[in-house]
Amino acid sequence: MMSRRASARVRAATAMLAAAVVAVGCGSSGAPAGAESSTLVAYTGASGDFQINFNPFAPSNLGGGGTIFQPLFFYNVLRDADPTPRLGTEFAWNEDGTQLSITLRDGVTWSDGEKFTAADVVFTLDMITKHKGMNNTGYAGRAEAVDDTHVTIAFDRPSFLDGPSVLGKTYIVPEHKWKDIADPAVAVVKDPVGTGPYVLDEFKPQAFTFKANPTYWGGEPAVKKVRYLSLSGNQAGAAALKAGQIDWQTGPVPDIKDVGKTYPGYQSTITHANQIVLVTCSSAALGCQGPQTDPAVRQAIYHAIDRTQTNALAFENTSSDISPSFLLPGRDDALLSDKLQNKTAPMRPDQAKAQQILESAGYAKGPDGIYAKDGTPVALTLSVVAGWTDYITAVDTIGQQLQQAGIKLTPQQVSWNEFVDSRDRGAFQLIIDSLYQGPAPDPYYLYNFFYSTAQTAAVGAKPGPNVSRFSDPQVDQALDALKLLNPTDTTARQPHLDTIQTRIEQAMPYIPVLTQGTVNVYHEAKFTGWPTKDDLYASPAAWAHPDNAEVFMRLRPTGK
Template identity: 60%
Template sequence: MSLKPSRLRAAAAGLAVAALVAGCASSGGAAPSAADSTLIVYTGQAGDYQVNFNPYSPTTIDGPGTIFEPLFFFNMARTTDPVPRLGTEFAWNDDGTVLTVKVRDNATWSDGTKFTAKDVVFTLDMVKKHKTINSTGYAGTAKALDDTTVEITFPEPAFSQGPQVLGRLWMVPEHLWSKIADPANDVVAQPVGTGPFLLEDFKGQAFTLKSNPTYWDGEPALKRVRYVALSGNQAGADALAAGAIDWQTGPVPDIKNVEKNYPGYKAVTIPLFQISLFTCSNTALGCTGPQTDPAVRKAIYHGINRAQLNALAFEGTAGPISPGFALVDRDKQYLTQDVAPMEPNAAEAAALLEGAGYAKGGDGVYAKGGEPLAFTVLVPAGWTDYITAVDTMGQQLQAVGIKLSSRQVSWNEWSAARGNGKFQLLIDSLYQGPAADPYYLYSYFFSTGSTAKVGESANPGFARVSDPAIDAALAALEKLDLTDVEARKPHFAAIQERVADLMPYIPVLTNGTTSEYNAAKFTGWPTADDLYAFPAVWQRPDHSQVFKSLKPAGAP
């Protein structure tokens, strides 16, 4: 019987991944038992991994949640109570200036050293000292009252800081990290953490985490997680068809019929991340190029045919997006901007450009001062949905006199350019914060405190936004209880108005993030009905909550 080309690709992918996984088999060549099954995951890594388990590095390949833990896990997918990790309970004083946290007394670092409140204080002090790793804008002063109690004092009411400090800072061991001079850039090749997993082995093509036998919550039922590098989304889909990977987040053909096309597998789609064209937007911080002109950014925004783009690049799984970046469904109570048009408006794009002094040349491309509006968009090699999206937008924008083309680069090159600002345009998604609230996205991507000059590492203020009006609104929100909706509304309205006016991130669509997982081999997966974590293999620390919950099928 002959195999069709798609089956040949799937078989080849299966052989390639099988070779990578072979090292996980038990000694003597015997296959692992059901209880020792290895979860094989594909995060979209195209090309070899570069060792980096520093949870504070923008190029980390893993560690947050799995090896290095937060104090609590906050579910970004829905509003639920935070889940204790290294912390056991916390409380604010009445005016939101003092946060008291109790930490557990039964946790140890993987080198056997006991975890205490002093490690928490060290971590918080380190983050505060080094701006490039302080992505949450932490500005508190921490002290250990005893081995299990930390008191964090803020100069002003800081209710909004709670989920960030508790859920997005990764505790590191003082006895080791105090010797690291540059915690933003040290790759931490031999990580020591308190988490449910340890690093077992690393190679460029794959690395393996193994369960932590001394984990404070008991050794996980899932014994190994194997991260494999393939050649992109197509290779991921082929490996899925061959049954060679167990979990990936990304597109597959005919995504609505995963269970039929991939027997034993299921899929879940959650709309949360907002696909955008990131621009290096701020000349005051060193950005150069015509994308620094808001008129150009807005012209691109109006030139996109989002309905066509959704069909061609995302199989209809994406949804509408607001130019103010409040989520259309989750953040309805704060939404003040109309959603982005699904159809293009060439007349509006032309009016914006001509009003800003651009003139269309004989080639149909607008230019000013001899510089045409011709852009290369950086996209990771193998990310087929994003590549298709950029190529589609390139065709669409010809109608409004803008030339756009994709340039595929390695993930490492793309990530480095995004961090240091050495780009004009790239495609990525804005992610949400630890709580179901728009404040966190704004503080991450639009705050002066989260960005840096071109050439320096911004994390994650990649568009180099620095705007007094946005900063003032964020400062006001910082002081308000997250439940005080009416008091917060005018500040969110001010941010959305300014964000839509500046448009440093050009809104494309709200991504319907789809993950495919092996339900026949493992149980305990998050589903739409039991959404205990955001189910994306690359989302940290949510992926660690999934790993902690999974059991090999047939295990007690």
Template identity: 60%
Template sequence: MLRQICALGLAVVVAATAACSGSGGGGKARDTLVVYTGQAGDFQLNFNPYAPTQIEGPGTIYESLFFFNIAKDTPPKPMLGTEFKWNADGTELSITLRDNVSWSDGQKFTAKDVKFTLDMVAKTPAMNRTGFKGETTVVDDTHVVIKFPEPSYMDGPQVLGQLWIMPEHIWKNYGNPATEVNQNPVGTGPFQLGDFKAQSFTLKANPTYWGGEPAVKQVRYLSLSGNQAGVDALRAGSIDWQTGPIPDIKDIEKNYPGYKAITLPLNQVALFTCSNAQLGCQGAQTDPAVRQAIYYGMNRTQINSLAFQNVNSEMSPGFTLQPRDAQLLSNKLTDRMAPMNPDTAKSDQILTSAGYVKGADGIYAKDGKPLALTVKVVAGWTDYITALETLSQQLLKIGIKITPQQLSWNEWADARGRGQFELLIDSVEQGPAPDPYYTYSYFFSTATTAPVGQAANPNFARFSNPIVDNALAELKKTDRGNPARQPHYDAIQVELEKYLPYIPVLTGGIPSEYNAKAFTGWPSKDDLYAFPAVWKRPDASQVYMKLKPAGN
């Protein structure tokens, strides 16, 4: 699961517990929502929504033009934009903008801010995770037109829903916007930065927000020491919302009075590999045979049981999200779904055929180098740590030694971005619309990676494949639902299964626990107005805006 990290001292825990338990003093409704995003380690002040190390901002402080709900296939919700329309051949996108919007410093938001942002993203590769190549023209204060060099229907949800509009009058002064830490964020969103400390920070309601001031007046983000601390805080009633595993989640209403839970499939848990030696990756994991051997050596049934309380599910090596993308699952795959049980004989055969020889210690080696790899994980992510401890025992049976290395989130994220790892555990996220095209274009496109030492965002595996790139280019030209798209999905899935730059583990069932006694308006399976994960942006901001203190 994609998460972010931070750490909390005992005094802060006690203070938070005293301030946040129940519904507030005297039974009065309280308007401060306390959230835990799963972080372990001090917050590093960075509210640049385009930086891989940003701690908050998309949706809360900075807004997109529209909100696309990946939890439910519904029409996009107008945000800074009110309408959009494609021309007949998908090369021109016309957007109407909201007129009554101000930046939090009082300056008026106009179409010039939109053009500035889109131009900035287009010319700054480190910010351009969507591969945006459009040319933006201002028609007037409330209208822009984006022209693309080719049919670009699939760019729509990314440009409209995943690019955060920035104030030109401030950001034009930054020479390197990709690395700007943005300590004093000025946005159009429903929240502004309140106080900031290394162990916690607060977003406060924007009183001049165009959509009306939120009923939740403050959102306080706490840093804890990891998943267990999150469970303890939940049991103490000192947090209102967290997304992560807890013991006996099925009995949450009995074990954690006042709380409820919701679990939905979303991200795909994988071993990320620095896979591309041509871009500077080093280690045995650059050999596809090693990645394939690990893939077949996993006992996913055991990992699901020991690490994930069996809330995760099967995963396809072609990285379509199941069951959502069942109709797009390629029949050209060797394994339509990754095997839940290990095939040690197949792993041995793959390694032997690739020239590896098993030593007296049972570990394979090649050219005198044993098959021993380090896998990075964030300290405090107990489910992932358990998964790796389990996997390390499993892989010894096929002659591969992996050693988990626990890091702070900041160290881990920096290593992930720069490609300074052999393996790490994380999850592959979905895009702004329910279509695997976006996952492919983010994590498997040459356009979204970089040589080791430079920041890749988010093709952290450094995967580069001309067949995949060509298929993505063709998919981009055709709108969703067109049957002509399937051969291109097939081509991508076959290559991903062949090379496994991200080694599939399981589809993550994302559990969130929330305080139903103190606040109303939470997403439910009957009302999935946003994906209910506290670290999912901009979905979390949609939740914050919908919540009301109980009794109001």
């Protein structure tokens, strides 16, 4: 974090950065007067050069989900509400959950003028089934076009829980553009064609711009351009925000509790959905190496963390409690298992308990104060993305806390590309990241993403979201059972949720830190219609998709 008392040098740097942002952001010198008043500049925390790719299924995609490529419906994971029609207008399940019928919006065209039909939906779903790397939810349906505006999807077994993924998180792509792509899971898409409210306008390594789609079926958006910047990190983002050169930023900024005074014309919304974790490469059987493959080491780390101190020093006390079950406190309280040892992770450390866990597992403290077993010390490397100042502070703070418990932690700052590469290959011991929610407000999705054997792979091979390489037959069986049940049958579901919660609390491949307070700062003086704590019609995070498209379509420039 920048100092709360900005020095003259910081103020000078702010002015220089503001000039740089203006240079990147103003577009052509021939832009009409007032054009910038309807251009929204967003910063998601990106650092380094952008690598062009608007493939919504590729891990390295830059965005476009919701803005360029649309889902059938929009699901709001922050509140329990009916999904909003997008490319679809209606859907219905048969009684046993083996057939999903969807009615599509008529009169929609792709941004190149071609007609959108049910054939595009069937093509997209078939493509996902043929390419495992695209199928992060285990979708196993068989889609069929009844006519141009109706699709049916048949399943071999009850599949109610596939609904939100198919309907809300599958971005429909044009068959006529994608049918000849050999490997769509990783293909680089430089010239995206979609049905959404925006199209790609300009791409540069430090900034790319979307412009309003004049033929969008819902009407051309009032926000005419959206420009995404890449800066050097959180401090640069805060400086640009201070200079008034960013309209929407998600990430830590100094003095967030007094945002209106610190950043005149701006307001903030803080949400609690993503859960900060220390991701461990946990499975020795799948090739992970290091002390973190021992559950006792992971449990010791869990008890040695001072979450109160970490929240204060790294997150300005904007984060909140986290449950080792990874249910969201508040939203999921009714589903919390009474068999858990801790309903929420302790906010204060218990060094004695951490040491007792290690000693019971055969570790002994060496003369340097670090525990070791069979000659191998509990010495670990924890990777964090360079420029993520809040996470960097958290890593440094946690390292000092673990030292007191006899665990050595070495922070390592890496670029985003290095971070993703080592994470996907399993070439890490610990990384700090967050677990995200699924397509609907149901914990099943997070469990299926991050704890299912089907979503992981051996070290060296690319996994799905389960980058910890965690695999547990009991968790897999419980997930399979949940998928067969109607999500409204809470009584039948609870025993399976109990199994998952207790097993992951014991194994702890993702060590809970805090439920992140996602800080979103927005330019209220320049645009109206932002999601607020009283009206969270979509996630207010600039990087959230397809939520950000919902926000862009609600905003109205004030002309300032």
